[in-house]
Amino acid sequence: MAKIQERRSEIGFIERSRNHSEDCRQCRWFSLCRGGCYRCRDGMEDNYFCESYRMLFENCFAQMEEISRFLFTTRY
Ligand code: SF4
Structure with missing residues (x-):
């Protein structure tokens, strides 16, 4: 796992994954989809x-939304 994390940092995987076009950032679904x-x-x-x-x-x-509400309000 340490090797994987090291490699992810080297290639900037997380940082590059945060690059979105302006259209994408302005999309009404961005908070859900995130590109x-x-x-x-x-x-x-x-x-x-x-x-x-x-x-x-x-x-x-x-x-x-309905499924989400159900999951957050139901205790198993
Ligand atoms: S649907 Fe997703 S990928 Fe397409 S513009 Fe909206 S946030 Fe971006």
Whole structure:
């Protein structure tokens, strides 16, 4: 694990994953999506799956909220 962490630091994985285009940062879904997986982005470009994410969030956000509320209010 130490080696993996060392390598991540060397290549700046975390820092580079925080690079988002202005469009992405202004997107209404950014707080939920955060640009998606860094591996599916090409530099500062939006995620390859951006259009799919937008469709998913538009169509499923209400249900996602419902599930979230259920999980936070239910004790197992
Ligand atoms: S839906 Fe697209 S534009 Fe919006 S935050 Fe996700 S990747 Fe960025």
